[in-house]
Amino acid sequence: MEKLLYKPNIGEYKLLMAYPAIEEFALASLGYMWLYKIADQTEGINAERISTDNIKSAKDAGAIAFSMSFDFDFMGVFEILEKLNLPFYAKMRDDSMPLIFAGGPVITTNPEPYKAFFDFMIIGDGEECFRKVLEILKNNDKPEALELLKNIEGVYIPNNPVKKATVELNEIIYTPILSDKSYFKDTFIIEVARGCMNRCAFCTASYTNLPFRANDYDKIIDAIDLGLENTDKIALLGAQISAHPKFNEIMDYIRAKIEAGRKIELGISSLRTDSVTPRMVQTLVLGGQKHSTIAIEAASERLRRFINKNLKEEQILNAIKIARENGLKGLKIYSMIGIPTETEEDIQEFLRLGKCIKEENKGFNIEFSFSTFVPKPQTPLQWCKREDTKSLEKKQKFLEKELAKLGFQSKFSSIKWDYWQTVLSRGDETLSPFLIEVYKKGGKIGAYRSALKELNLNISKFINGFDIEEPLPWDFIENYPPKHLLVNEYKRLLKKAKKNFSQEARS
């Protein structure tokens, strides 16, 4: 059952809001659902949601808007276009067919692999730009609309310049439709803050969302109240929610409600390792949370310094202690392998850290979760080489075995899928036929290998990285921070790494 928390509008202009996966995930995607709400409330627009398992006719549709959050979402985009009988390439669609556009984190980070498929894309924060786009779409035919869209900040019409859209967070974003069919069943999600001040050198959540912005406290409280009028499940969202200047007050507000007898299931995706407090954990436990995650990114302090994750080992041990002593049943420790400059000693550090953790936290359920480093556009590590698959597999096997000996469970992301994620993340327009071929072949790992062979495509530069002087596929985006700041940061990190290596060699 769905419960709308806003008043929709009825309009003439049919807009299909497409989510490139199943509806369960669409309903759980805060950004997509918020934009759907904007469209559904816009005068003159008749917005309809579609997903891979919920297709409606494109007949009479003026436009189709896709939201792309994950690198492999292109599969869902093609599936939907195929089910709607629409050509994949924009140049094959005539003026009688709907305008097809996309936005979301994947498009903001690097739209180039997808530019052949969309008439235009939205780069950056969607909410204000999307409203302007809707005004143009509903009042103009396809060719006129495309001409007018060129003047909107954040709209990228392939091969034209674009400036990333950044909003001031005047409106607070929350789940506009509660549904028991959502992946987060009946959960009211509230965006507390956007971006992260920490600027870890690999992190798109921080770099593509600069500057860090916190939502107004009163608006957050109003949103919590609205949520609680309609459900018991509240989740707070943001890459760095604990950096909100009034985070403790927000938590205390929820805690006071629970202590006064209000049943609340509270969810926070992960805890900031350097700012975990007993009160915070107690509130989460009162809100029914049993497990949480801390991200350490690397076990070695040298490597953490290199990626700008300035986290001390004492802070990691302290966070675990607080989690254990204040009622959590277990903790997941998230980290990466394959970070540039990583050495065998850095890998050995996981075992040393693991032993310390075990000694201090007997009986507490701790699991390690690893992914492999995927260099991402728009970050200071965007130029780096992706580590060789065989060498990563060796590290994975070693850690799996040795951590098990210490009594830890460990989980690993798929090295092969992370490899293809690197290709898609840093790819350019030459990937378009490849993506179609992968889709036609079913989209499994074998499909990627076979499509590559068939098209004889050279993807080595997307894996081996870029020279700092050479132009990057996404350079045309007028961005904040500008490229020269990323270059400076990358050089600073490399210099720091060299200094650390030589200091360690001397000691």
Ligand code: SF4
């Ligand atoms: S603390 Fe987390 S969200 Fe913030 S920059 Fe680092 S990895 Fe990204």
